Amino acid sequence: MSDAAEHKPFNVLFLCTGNSARSILAEAILGREGMGKFTAYSAGSHPKGEVHPYAADLLSRMNFDISRFRSKSWDEFAAPGAPELDFVFTVCDDAANEECPYWPGQPMTAHWGLPDPARASGTETEVRLAFADTFRMLTQRISIFVNLPIRSLDRLSLQSRLDAIGKAKADESAPAA
Secondary structure: OOHHHHHOOEEEEEEEOOOOOHHHHHHHHHHHHOOOOEEEEEEEOOOOOOOOHHHHHHHHHOOOOHHHOOOOEHHHHOOOOOOOOOEEEEOOHHHHOOOOOOOOOOOEEEEOOOOOHHHOOOOHHHHHHHHHHHHHHHHHHHHHHHOOOHHHOOHHHHHHHHHHHHHOOOOOOOOOO
16 A cells, blocks of 8 residues: 555545434544544435534534535535545434445445434423434444554454444443454
8 A cells, every 4th residue: 555545534424314413413523533534524315405403503512613514415425526435334224224326436334323313302401412412422433433443454354343333332332443
């Protein structure tokens, strides 16, 4: 592997149906936690057209610059000139069951499904807690992911680790890296 390729950031796309909450949160978290080793994106199969207000508020309160986040179609990432993806993660059950576009470059894929906080019901406090829980679970999974020795693992071992991250319960400790 060339020196430039060895230091090139990995492009990661988080998919969800609406691209208004979970995938946006994941994009933000990886953008911060990835320490320059990753470039994060998000998209949806049927984008809502706007970031959920509670997701935007949570990110804003956590000192993320929310001006760059927008709800967009996954078609943008299958079009000519789109970034070549290294990883594609679905973060909701709906997107995992949908026919995904062809991703140039054959990125590694895994399903990291989480409950949709936008569908949470109850008081405003309870709904905001659902968003905070989703943020926490995504942070745990992404923390495990960014600490994997990605460049030294063979494809099969890496796929196994990516799948395990998605299957881990919210409060389990990280699988061994």
